[in-house]
Amino acid sequence: MTRFGVIQFPGSCDERDALHACGMVGEARMVWHEDTDLDGVDAVIVPGGFSYGDYLRAGAIARFSPAMGAVAEFAAAGGPVLGICNGFQVLCEAGLLPGALLPNEGLRFVCRQVELVVDDAATPFMAECEQGDRLSIPVKHMTGRYFAPDEQLDELESAGQVVLRYAPGHNPNGSVRDIAGVCNAAGNVMGLMPHPEHAVDPLTGSADGLRLFASLAVSPAPRPEPVGS
Amino acid sequence: MKARVLIRPKEGILDPQGKAVERALPALGFDGVSAVRVGRLVELETDDADSLPELCEKLLANPLIEDYEIETGDAA
Numbered sequence A: 001m002t003r004f005g006v007i008q009f010p011g012s013c014d015e016r017d018a019l020h021a022c023g024m025v026g027e028a029r030m031v032w033h034e035d036t037d038l039d040g041v042d043a044v045i046v047p048g049g050f051s052y053g054d055y056l057r058a059g060a061i062a063r064f065s066p067a068m069g070a071v072a073e074f075a076a077a078g079g080p081v082l083g084i085c086n087g088f089q090v091l092c093e094a095g096l097l098p099g100a101l102l103p104n105e106g107l108r109f110v111c112r113q114v115e116l117v118v119d120d121a122a123t124p125f126m127a128e129c130e131q132g133d134r135l136s137i138p139v140k141h142m143t144g145r146y147f148a149p150d151e152q153l154d155e156l157e158s159a160g161q162v163v164l165r166y167a168p169g170h171n172p173n174g175s176v177r178d179i180a181g182v183c184n185a186a187g188n189v190m191g192l193m194p195h196p197e198h199a200v201d202p203l204t205g206s207a208d209g210l211r212l213f214a215s216l217a218v219s220p221a222p223r224p225e226p227v228g229s
Numbered sequence B: 001m002k003a004r005v006l007i008r009p010k011e012g013i014l015d016p017q018g019k020a021v022e023r024a025l026p027a028l029g030f031d032g033v034s035a036v037r038v039g040r041l042v043e044l045e046t047d048d049a050d051s052l053p054e055l056c057e058k059l060l061a062n063p064l065i066e067d068y069e070i071e072t073g074d075a076a
Helices: A015-025 A066-076 A086-093 A150-158 A210-218 B016-024 B049-060
Strands: A003-008 A027-032 A043-046 A081-084 A100-102 A110-118 A134-141 A145-147 A162-166 A179-183 A189-192 B002-009 B040-045 B066-072
Touching: A003 A015, A003 A066, A015 A027, A015 A210, A043 A066, A043 A086, A066 A081, A081 A086, A086 A100, A086 A189, A110 A179, A145 A179, A162 A189, B002 B049, B049 B066
Parallel strands: A003 A027, A003 A043, A043 A081, A081 A189
Antiparallel strands: A100 A145, A110 A134, A110 A162, A162 A179, A179 A189, B002 B040, B002 B066
């Protein structure tokens, strides 16, 4: 059974929902931001919220937390890491994912259900999806406009690193090329602005988000060797 | 030593905050203002001015989306 670790920063606010979503498909425990112990963890979730108040830039301070040092080592060893919303911002700031997140084009906080299209299903995060699948998942953010220089975007697209796009007419923030989620070159680190952990039960409108967590449960990447051994 | 770091959105990157300020100005009677860009200013004191560029690259600015200028000494 996949064991998830959910990172909790001061200012995180979606870690409980992430823990709940992980618990529906595996085991899950919280990892406090001062902890560096990811022992026994098969997959890491960096959740949404406003880590360290999002001072300076969203995610800029959180990347220096002790837990993120451990997450970087975990990722370098091939462990799967999923960053959601603020977690996506943190992973970009940490250099674990390409690009950056800028303030929404409309300057407003957006909070709504959006339609996403699976652009590339080859990562472990998308094992339960197929290319072209549409997912209904909510967004809620102020700083979600994905940006990378054009040359880099071309590279990401040709390498299959654009995992999710907003469906036509659903781009809520002005992200370049409608990009909602990307992964690293190795395919074991992914970030997205929409919140799959808020879409795990039909009672709240959609259970499409659960497919990301279920994907990690059915196909966890090879477990990294303990660091230092 | 005192230093000031000016950080602004890179040329060519849409700055919606600057646009919002620009659009608000005519309503107040300030016509003919264009190309408004909003950045931020960081003031600090340091014993090691040589480390400022690295400090900017690693924390104060995100070089992918922001440019920065460092002023030290009297200018700061």
